[in-house]
Amino acid sequence: MIANFNNPAMLYSIGKDSSVMLHLALKAFYPAKPPFPLVHVDTLWKFREMIEFRDKRVAEVGMELVVYSNPQGAEINISPFSHGSKLHTDMMKTEALKQVLDKHKFDAIFGGARRDEEQSRAKERIFSFRDKYHAWNPKLQRPELWNLYNSNINRDESIRVFPLSNWTEKDIWEYIKQENIPVVPLYFAAQREVIEFEGMKILVDDARVPKELLKEAKTELVRFRTLGCYPLTGAIHSDANTLEKIINEMTHATTSERSGRAIDKDQIGSMEKKKLQGYF
Amino acid sequence: MDNLLLKFMTCGSVDDGKSTLIGRVLYDSNNIFSDQLESLKVISKKYGTQKENIDFALLVDGLQSEREQGITIDVAYRYFHTSKRKFILSDTPGHEQYTRNMATAASNADVAIILIDATKGVSLQTKRHAFITTLFGIKNLIVAINKIDLTSYSEEVFNQIKMDFTDTLKTLNIQNTETSFIPVCATDGDNIVIKSKNTPWYKEHTLLEILEDITILPDTNNNVRFPIQYINRPDENFRGYAGTIENGRLYVNDKIKILPSNKTTTIKEIITYDDNLKSAVKGDAITLTLNDEIDINRGDMIVLESEYSITLTDTFEAMIVWMDEENSVLNKNYQLNIYTQKVNAKITKIEFIKDMKTLRNFKENFLKLNDIAKCTLQIDKKIVIDRFENIKECGSFILIDKMSNKTSCAGVVTEITNGKNENIFLHNHTITKELRAENLMQKPLIIWFTGLSASGKSTLANELEKTLHMQGLKTYLLDGDNLRSTLNSDLGFSQKDREENIRRVAHLAQIMLDAGLIVITAFISPFAKEREFARSLVKKEEFIEVFVDTPIEICEQRDTKGLYQKAKDGMIKDFTGINSPYERPINPEIIINSKTLEESVNQILDYLKMA
Incomplete structure (x- = not known):
């Protein structure tokens, strides 16, 4: 795959999937280091622990890190609390990603998306072609047979590569355990200060949480199944503070992973609409 | 982890209840999360066809536009697990316009579930599914006979479908497959996860049990194939060759050769991130170091030195599925990807196209979307290529259109033809069939009559030729009279000779068609094959099969040549209809029965006018 492109990169979102993907890359290129940079699209609203973890991990593996935020966001002081999840995600994730890809002219970008996350992702290719506007066209996807991938592109077009397409959430955790891969501590249950916001239990992560919400703050035993922007990511009640307990919880789970994500529920078919515009 | 993983696909149409079956499997094995169930209930109300009940079909119809159309148009994947196994299910629509999607799913699956509607039995669609899935590498089939409730849970219906399907595999020449059959009712869940009380005669396992216990037929070929994917050079002192072992097993110190250069050396180390290994096997991603410095490129193949018989290939035959909206062009340059190798390739010949509606073969000079065809391909470099049957990973390829960058086709190698037929040059004549036809001002055709002896073929063929001739058309009638005494005078009436007789007739008709003529043939031609x-041998629209369906009693009564009597008296062996079978045409273009001569000729003329 790397041999097929001029300027590849790996999208590093700091979550568990990214951690596994990074680990796989380290293994694949050993004894060399992976010959591409990590790219983090910072929405300015990530959990603080994520950013700490990112900097520590990148230093350990010794790879180049590109951090990018959409400058428009800082200008208007973008906030999911006041601007709503849709505008925030459009500007700080979808737009920001397109901007950083254009700026660095990356022609192939690894992503950690999995087909089991959401219905429209279930139809995503492993090598997903994007036109020069980064748009995904579900009707014009390249067929993928056996392990043969078509990586041919013209100038300014790109390919998103999803090596974890066929992994499930459970596979991810079992592999993290088997390979002893470090992950952000937020995945493990602990006493945390949380508040109710838009029907979710969100973490009081910094001083930007609106004061009126803070009145209801409680300390509860919670963990996160996925990590994104802290005001948009719901915690779950859980006492799973070890990998064994997380895997066990997974085996008996009755809700899906992304049920804790506000952005999937904006409207029916919302993930598909985001993808058409260039979201991962 | 991988031993536990089963990848399977489902083939069938919405009408067969396929989506419902999948939804059932997921629901009954507790693989639907409560929030998904909630959202399913909301969607069911908006789009569902099951009134207030949950429409399981909607669970698997992914994209929104498809949801609204009520059909699935691509491959959708579902992941689930039971205490015994993990599953990846790929779901594809079944109509012939989705052949390419089905081929895609088949290339990535171990098992195919073929759904048959019990009230309809084995259909052409069933045959198509069996053909495509096995062509692209599936060896384990599960035939789920659905809607068994609508047959009052009939064991006879089940057994009949089982027999018909087994016959289908035979006629399609599908070998080395394992098939299990299971009666189910997807809407009620009979025999899906829980054994049904309604089918006490069915003693085997439920669908989920079969999926949990099935063992995939293992590979039988152990020849080592290690294609180089990446040259790993972190610094001057280290040079490693990274890739995945596609077949066999490699050990440290193995004597190997690198193809196509044919240089030999030995393996120094097998390196992985965790540890160096003593050996590595099919599927392992490794980096090798070698004891000699050799110039090696991406796409080169490492094999054991002891594999003397391995040859390099630049010409081969393959079955391919055309996946591009743009038609294929003979001798156009495409990019061929096979394992980690990329070469230039062209299709030099289309042997035949299999019509996915009828499963018949026909001839054409180009391939269009969803065509499956046998072709000869030539590449611009000699490389290692295996027959798909022997080593899947080195016998499967895709072609990419270099202009549009689309994946135009995928194929499996059926035969290595290096050198063979080398001395036969097909001349491209300047004057083509089309030019001759233009000169004759007619559309060349073969009108192939078939039917029992004394059914009236020759009389009808003769009358038809007369009529066409009077209209100024250029025709020729081939029958036993003018062939048995000339071209085929060396042939008798044994089974073998009768087959050879028809083979020659077929080719002669093809040549006369090429000459621009309207060729009429009148032979019993009892065998479908x-x-x-x-x-x-010819294009789809150039062949018109006319079945003269005169009942045998009438033929016997007529017995114009006294042959039926002789056969009954035992004086003629292998007489069609008496002591040798006549296989009735399944989908002939025209069927003639109990009409006057004039009506019959008019029926054929009407067809020709429309065609």
Whole structure:
């Protein structure tokens, strides 16, 4: 795959999937280091622990890190609390990603998306072609047979590569355990200060949480199944503070992973609409 | 982890209840999360066809536009697990316009579930599914006979479908497959996860049990194939060759050769991130170091030195599925990807196209979307290529259109033809069939009559030729009278000779068609195989099969040549209809029965006018 492109990169979102993907890359290129940079699209609203973890991990593996935020966001002081999840995600994730890809002219970008996350992702290719506007066209996807991938592109077009397409959430955790891969501590249950916001239990992560919400703050035993922007990511009640307990919880789970994500529920078919515009 | 993983696909149409079956499997094995169930209930109300009940079909119809159309148009994947196994299910629609999607799913699956509607039995669609899935590498089939409730849970219906399906595999020449059959009712869940009380005669396992216990037929070929994917050079002192072992097992110190350069050396180390290994096997991603410095490129193949018989290939035959909206062009340059190798390739010949509606072979100069065809391909470099049957990973390829960058086709190698037929040059004549036809001002055709002895073929063929001739058309009638005494005078009436007789007739008709003529043939041609062969030699619209369906009692009464009497008296062996079978055409273009001569000729003329 790397041999097929001029300027590849790996999208590093700091979550568990990214951690596994990074680990796989380290293994694949050993004894060399992976010959591409990590790219983090910072929405300015990530959990603080994520950013700490990112900097520590990148230093350990010794790879180049590109951090990018959409400058428009800082200008208007973008906030999911006041601007709503849709505008925030459009500007700080979808737009920001397109901007950083254009700026660095990356022609192939690894992503950690999995087909089991959401219905429209279930139809995503492993090598997903994007036109020069980064748009995904579900009707014009390249067929993928056996392990043969078509990586041919013209100038300014790109390919998103999803090596974890066929992994499930459970596979991810079992592999993290088997390979002893470090992950952000937020995945493990602990006493945390949380508040109710838009029907979710969100973490009081910094001083930007609106004061009126803070009145209801409680300390509860919670963990996160996925990590994104802290005001948009719901915690779950859980006492799973070890990998064994997380895997066990997974085996008996009755809700899906992304049920804790506000952005999937904006409207029916919302993930598909985001993808058409260039979201991962 | 991988031993536990089963990848399977489902084939069938919405009408067969396929989506419902999948939804059932997921629901009954507790693989639907409560929030998904909630959202399913909301969607069911908006789009569902099951009134207030949950429409399981909607669970698997992914994209929104498809949801609104009520059909799935691509491959959708579902992941689930039971205490015994993990599953990846790929779901594809079944109509012939989705052949490419089905081929895609088949290339990535171990098992195919073929759904049959019990009230309809084995259909052409069933046959198509069996053909495509096995062609692209599936060896384990599960035939789920659905809607068994609508047959009052009939064991007879089940057994009949089982027999018909087994026959289908035979006729399609599908070998080395394992098939299990299971009666189910997807809407009620009979025999899906829980054994049904309604089918006490069915003693085997439920669908989920079969999926949990099935063992995939293992590979039988152990020849080492290690294609180089990446040259790993972190610094001056280290040079490693990274890739995945596609077949066999490699050990440290193995004597190997690198193809195509044919240089030999030995393996120094097998390196992985965790540890160096003593050996590595098919599927392992490794980096090798070698004891000699050799110039090696991406796409080169490492094999054992002891594999003397391995040859390099630049010409081969393959079955391919065309996946591009743009038609194929003979001798156009495409990019061929096979394992980690990329070469230039062209299709030099289309042997035949299999019509996915009828499963008949026909001839054409180009391939269009969803065509499956046998072709000869030539590449611009000699490389290692295996037959798909022997080593899947080194016998499967894709072609990419270099202009549009689309994946134009995928194929499996059926035969290595290096050197063979080398001395036969097909001349491209300046004057083509089309030019001759233009000169004759007519559309060349083969009108192939078939039917019992004394059914009236020759009389009808003769009358038809007369009529066409009077209209100024250029025709020729081939029958036993003018062939048995000339071209085929060396042939007798044994089974073998009768087959050879028809083979020659078929080719002669093909040549006369090429001359621009309207060729009429009148032979019993009792075997479907022979008639299909004749059809496969020409374009789809150039062959018209006319079945003269006169009942045998009437033929016997007529007995114009006294042959039926002789056969009954035992004086003629292998007489069609008496002591040798006549295989009735399944989908002939025209069927003639109990009409006057004039009506029959008019029926054919009407067809020709429309065609």
